[in-house]
Amino acid sequence: MSIDATHDPALRSWVASANDAATDFPLQNLPFGRFRRCGTGEPWRIGVAIGDQVLDLRAAREHGAWPPALASALDALAAGDLNTVMAAAPGPRRALRAALSQALTTGSSQQQALERCLVPQSGIELTVPCAIGDYTDFYTGIHHATSVGRLFRPDNPLLPNYQWVPIGYHGRSSSIVASGTPIRRPLGQTKAAEAQRPSFGPCQRLDYEVELGFLIGAPNALGEPIAIDAAEDHLFGVTLFNDWSARDIQSWEYQPLGPFLSKNFASTLSPWVVTMEALAPFRAPLQRPAGSEEPLPYLDSRATREQGALAVRLETWLQTAAMRAAGEPAVRISSGRADEAAFWTPAQLVAHHTSGGCNLQAGDLFGSGTLSGPGADQAGSLLELTRGGKEPIRLPNGETRAFLADGDTLMLRGTCEREGFRRIGFGECAGTIVASPAHS
Template sequence: MNAIDETHDPALRSWVESANAAGGDFPIQNLPFGRLRGAGEPWRIGVAIGDQVLDLQRAAAANWSAAPRELLAPLAAGDLNAFMALGADAARTLRRALSRALAAGAEPTLAPCLREQTQVELGVPCTIGDYTDFYVGIHHATAVGRLFRPDNPLLPNYKWVPIGYHGRASTIFASGQPIRRPRGQVKPADADAPRLQPTARLDFELEVGILIGRGNAPGCSVPIERAEEQVFGLTLFNDWSARDVQAWEYQPLGPFLAKNFASTISPWVVTLDALAPFRRPLQRPADDPPPLPYLSSADNAARGAFDISLEVALQTAAMRERGEPAQTISRSNFADAAYWSVAQLVAHHTVGGCALRPGDLFGSGTLSGPDPGQAGSLLELSAGGSRPLVLRGGEQRAFLHDGDTVTFTAACERAGAARIGFGRCSATVLAGEGD
């Protein structure tokens, strides 16, 4: 697993002054990767530092000492996937080089390569070829199961096998891009037949995205001891869901149209190296069955979880019209919510011989905490729609309305370490086709 080195020093400061601001998402200890472009430009790769982004195409052409030219070459070409394919050691080498070049006291040779984040468009951080959505949130699984199966909320396979299904990469959108209310088959309880209509139960799902780096060859499983070597970094991820469509279609193979219409990903990939100070033991109750050997290692049990605080905010159209900020409606934590670790997901996904490729995405599944205010979906927060949330100004929400904006944020914080943020994962709901 990732070691702590000089790049994590909480005393480290940057000559990019905004990176030194208290409470910022992108100090010099973070250095996440993303994709950007200015007006009329092709997509290019950058690294967030404070309120700036270091344009790596420009940085590759700059004359700075210790520049790792062979690592900057794919990034200068605008191909994050090719860099991800080089593996964890390459990412670690570039991280150290950038940290030294951006540190206070270094010559600001890269200053001409900085661009204000507000002056560029940020996109989906890499080319996502395949997308698997998992179901690691045990509190979410239990709460949702209790709504539909009060006597047996958690199915017997849950504590043995990481549950997942294949999703659609073609409708994963960048943060800030609106999503349209989808249509699908819905069968009301009092109807004899289903009908095609816009969903009336549109929901969000608070998730962490896991982006694959090097990957593995077909037929070659990845042992859990080496699983994190295949992971480039983490993002925020909103797996939008149409609950009424899902209720009708999900048996026997699971959701389809209820999920495939849109997912939103945050623009910055926080590397596992940046998260090294925030590892925690993986939580598993002593009376639960032990994982099978291919899902078990001492290191994973001791340090397999990531201590990431998560937050969901909702801003209605009426709030915007009144000039009011979004209202926080839920707070959770990745380590507290997840029953299965990132390494276990990689080991399980590949144990049958499935090949993972650079840029493949795993969704964690909804990351709800154990308490009601820590739910990662409106399905839970509103008890299936029976107890709508009461918002500022008296508005109520059982499920999302057109004009609602949902925003996820996340950060890692602890004494003796610099705060590491993830930026924002945000989208506004628009009326559906033909509405």
């Protein structure tokens, strides 16, 4: 990934709102999403976010003038299919980005034709940005792994494999939902430490996890590992990701095969995929605590050490039902940076995941794992912020939260900033907790 003309901070768009300093979606971003006009029930379309508008790529295919080499990519996008474009090699993807950037730049001859292809974001609904294949959740947040490990094993918080193996496990794809989808509190089996027997009922320790989502682009064949130096070519883009977690269900079920129902009731993905090309200016060195082990050769490269991480600032905002009723805005309950949290880079995750021959496909999703920073106020879950629920956080209106309550809205935001570049953002990743179903 290299910085090119599409990242020039002087570029301005004829879409006026894209030039607003506060927008997540300036001309330098150009993330993809799947949308439709509210209330129409029409088929999902692929669009590119630009300021407070979406460029409808089905309409843009029809009304715009595009390089002939992009015809098949634009045909797929016009049909609502992002996966085909994701599966392409980086070259065609960069060509598409360049063409979109030029078409939306002030002075483009395409302005008149494309103006009628814009749809206001205020009038659309969004779903997950592509057909998601397999979903894998990693555990790259070393401060999270240490804090959570300390709750269970005070003297030995990090397991011996952590610094060698990019720990991950398979997750549930069917229940990955778009931002805004209500999150129903799960029922489940739990057992209090002092209880003789488990019981079944609504989760009492409902939590969130702040993660980045990495969407896979170009596939590999079964049995053919992807070398670390080729791994970036298989990444398509990045989203925000909330891996909702039922802590009481998790602690009872997870031995010996890992989390299951405690995680698979829902996970929320932000609707806009920020491409690896857009993120080129925001790559950062891999930061590891002093004294950390060096990775084995199959996980190591100069490129991934020097610029494999992602300099994304992550924030978590909470609005309770009482706050909403009183007209009070959401409050920020934590913030941190992905590159200060992650012990492994996305490329290392690709190399590890395929090292045994597992085949990745376009649209597969990797979760980064909870990205907690080293500071106490940088934690990416309530489990950490409240020390296992023992020290509830206090909100400005006097409410407290050890874990999430029905009616709470939790929202993640992500931004990339660097001197000399336009700030870009990820949009929102939000969900509101609703009550469990009735049960007998």
